[in-house]
Amino acid sequence: MTILEVKSLKKIYKTRFRGNQVEALSNISFSVDQGEFIAIMGESGSGKTTLLNIMASLDSPSEGSVLLNGKSYADIREDELSSFRRDNLGFVFQDFNLLDNLNIKDNILLPLVLSNCSRKVMKERLFPLVRKLGIENLMRKFPYEVSGGQKQRTAVARSLITSPSLILADEPTGALDSHSSEELLKLFSELNREGQTIMMVTHSVQAAGCANRVLFIKDGKIICEVSKHSPNEDITQKIFSVLSAISTARETS
Amino acid sequence: MNKQLYRKLALTNLKKNASMMLPYLITCIIVVSFYYIVSSLSMNTQLKTVSSGNFIVDVMKFGSLLFAALSVLFLLYTNSFIMKRRKKELGLYHILGLEKKHIRKVLTWESAITSFCSIASGLIIGVVANQFVTAILSKMIGTKLPFSGAISGPAVVKTIITFVIIFLLSFLYNLRQIHVANPVELLKGGQLGEKEPKAKGLLAGLGLGLLLCGYTLSFLVNNPEKDSNMMLGAVVCVLVATYLLFIAVSIQVLKLLQQNEHFYYKSKNFTLISGMLYRMKQNALGLSNICILSTATLLIMTTTVSLYFGINNTVANELDHDISINAPVADKDKVSKLFKSIDKNINKHSLKRKNVLKYTGGKFAEDLDADGKFEMFFLMRLKEYNHLTRQNMSLSKDEVLIFSEDPTKHSDTLTLGKKKLSVKEYLKKFPIKNNSAGIYGQKWLYIVSPKDGLLADKLSRESNLYYEFDLTGKDQDKSNFSYAISKEAERLGIQFESRSGYHDDLMVRFGGLLFLGMLISIILFMETALSIFYKQISEGYDDQTRFKILKKIGMSQKEIRNTIRRQILIVFFSPLVIALLHLCVALPLVMKLMKIAFMDSWAVTLGSSAVSATVFILIYGAVFLLTERTYRKIVAPSKQ
DSSP: OEEEEEEEEEEEEEOSSTTOEEEEEEEEEEEEETTOEEEEEOOTTSSHHHHHHHHTTSSOOSEEEEEETTEEGGGSOHHHHHHHHHHHEEEEOTTOOOOTTSOHHHHHHHHHHHTTOOHHHHHHHHHHHHHHHTOGGGTTOOGGGSOHHHHHHHHHHHHHTTOOSEEEEESTTTTSOHHHHHHHHHHHHHHHHTTOEEEEEESOHHHHHTSSEEEEEETTEEEEEEEOSSTTOOOHHHHHHHHHHHHHHHHHO | OOHHHHHHHHHHHHHHTHHHHHHHHHHHHHHHHHHHHHHHHHTOTGGGGSTTHHHHHHHHHHHHHHHHHHHHHHHHHHHHHHHHHHHHHHHHHHHTTOOHHHHHHHHHHHHHHHHHHHHHHHHHHHHHHHHHHHHHHHHHHTSOOSOOOOOOHHHHHHHHHHHHHHHHHHHHHHHHHHHHOOHHHHHHTTOOOOOOOOOOHHHHHHHHHHHHHHHHHHHHOOOTTTOHHHHHHHHHHHHHHHHHIIIIIHHHHHHHHHHOHHHHTSHHHHHHHHHHHHHHHHHHHHHHHHHHHHHHHHHHHHHHHHHHHTHHHHHHHHOSSSEEEEEEGGGHHHHHHHHHHHHHHHHHTTOEEEEEEEEEEEEEEEOOSSSSSOEEEEEEEHHHHHHHHTOOOOOOTTEEEEEESSTTOOOSEEEETTEEEEEEEEOSOOSOOOGGGOSSSOOOEEEEEOTTSSSHHHHHHSOEEEEEEEEESOHHHHHHHHHHHHHHHHHHTOEEEEHHHHHHHHHHHHHHHHHHHHHHHHHHHHHHHHHHHHHHHHHHHHHHHHHHHHHHHTOOHHHHHHHHHHHHHHHHHHHHHHHHHHHHHHHHHHHHHHHHTTOOOHHHHHHHHHHHHHHHHHHHHHHHHHHHHHHHHHHSOOOO
């Protein structure tokens, strides 16, 4: 079943002077099926963050459309967009984006509080989740009191608490040490095995290797795609060769 | 690097930080211009020629001192705020390769430019405004001033010297900031993780206790002149309580709200309370300062306005009749000359006399109840009393009639040395009123003694003639008449008091006070508004990341806007609410204080405080709107 559909997406930025146009995304189309774990790879400036922002409904495309569960973002009213985002999408960021003035528990509960859920629902969802993520002992701590890995687990818990259809992760391992990165990726794979759809933007080959499908993006276009044929296949080698092919292409051009 | 570069850098910096610098500069300019106006008045030699002008000169001298002190406090405070915001920028220069001495040069240029601009424009505005202000002052004190507010050299020099020193101080502070900081710290600026504030139950309890204590004390003050210690105690209690209120009670309340899960885990309360907890921790001190300043401003406004508008009440309280004359009986010739002149002038100004009272008597002090303390009493002969009251009472040699202003004192005998006098009757009323007592002053006794009585020989040694009456006619005529007679009485050396003369005198005094009170209120208000503005703006930068995250997590623009509005509303208006509460509670005490100045009309005081509070709230509200807009621009810029 298709969860997310991206149809011929285009994003054009106008520079402030002279009205020069910069095409950040040109004609991007792909779709994400239920239960997929997709990684998007690309160099800085390739347009992957723009793509993620549009998929997150934080930014709107110049042309084309994004459909989540068959519903187009363009059809959602501006004032409903944030609650739509809250209920259907979960976010994990490179710099965690936890609120310093809330403890770990309140940080995780934030999306539910914003949706005005009842205390009963909050409790029912919180405890199994934090136990699964191994952060049940940190509930009363504040973000500055825990490690980077723990912060990112908190962020993952926050993204999962609304049971979203899709998790969008922007360089989730970018600020973590190798051990924590490995743990987080393991967690992502596990969540994915349980049926969670994940979409991740990353630089790291190791991270991308965990995904079932990797999209390579350059100059605002998807230029190729690598996917696993069986769940346990190691595609790291394939990713490496695609990346080196892309960089050689740049050198020769 | 050449000089021009530093100057250019300084200029671009100022332009870039315009939104930050402008409110500061405007305040500087206004403070400078007010300081100039007050100084030029205090140094004006012609002002001393106006009757009671000396009083105004003293008031203005006090004012200029106060302004200088307030300026030091506030301009330094605001400057430190701006500096904190600019640390990052200066850190960047450092990284780019400017040495500390280069940054120092840039800062020197900046300070020189801003100081020059604010002093120069402040002086220009002050000099121009001085003419209007002099006209306003003249209107307020109801007297033509013998000068028009022309430029005053000494005041200009004094203003320049004072503010050069103040700006130099803030410049030195800035240099010190550069000196102690290392570039990495500068780059980080104010962004360091902060711990959650701890609950302070004990302090909160103490704060509430002190507040209650202070309020109770203020109610208990009966006579401000006698109970000055109690009054001071009340002020200190409320002062300390205000600090504790913001430092401890606020956090305690927020913590309690946070513990109430059903309340806390609601969308509209969650971000607000968690945000407020941090705000209060950082800002408790600033908010209490703002609260205390607001209270001071409100009290100054209330007292000066009610003194000014209560002048008629004061005059009526202090003087029983339009005209009162008193002279030793021995000066008969002078008195008859004055009486002739009164008769002549009454006709000339087409006025009529009424309620005429003419009597002789004397004021004495003697220990009459053998308690070691002197009683003040007014002594009058029986014949005089019978004449005034159209009665025919008789008294034997050791008997007296007494009217007491203090109804609690009641004894049947009086002692005079070793002799005893018996009180024949305590009178219910007395035909004359002695005004030297005052509203709080000594309670007087009025004693009537027969001609051969034991007290009567005092009167044969020293007695005064009193002549009091009211006038009917036009106010202007009354005033002209009073002025003519007062000149005559002065020439003859006779004590003379008139309501219209006293009224004019008070107009000058209280008008001068009101004038200064208004200037002080404006300055205090501006500085309060300025510090709360900067406080909010710098919080805005701290909150920027917080709201960015909230937006990503799924808080809508509208919800963010609501949260911001409520947060600013609370931070902004909590000091105001507490200040208004202080004002309300202080009102009874203010009225008692007003009584010292013979003003006892509660309607005037109540009205003045209502007007002051309304004006204050209106201006405060305007500052709120401006601040909220700027804050929102920083925290949640709307989409283009």
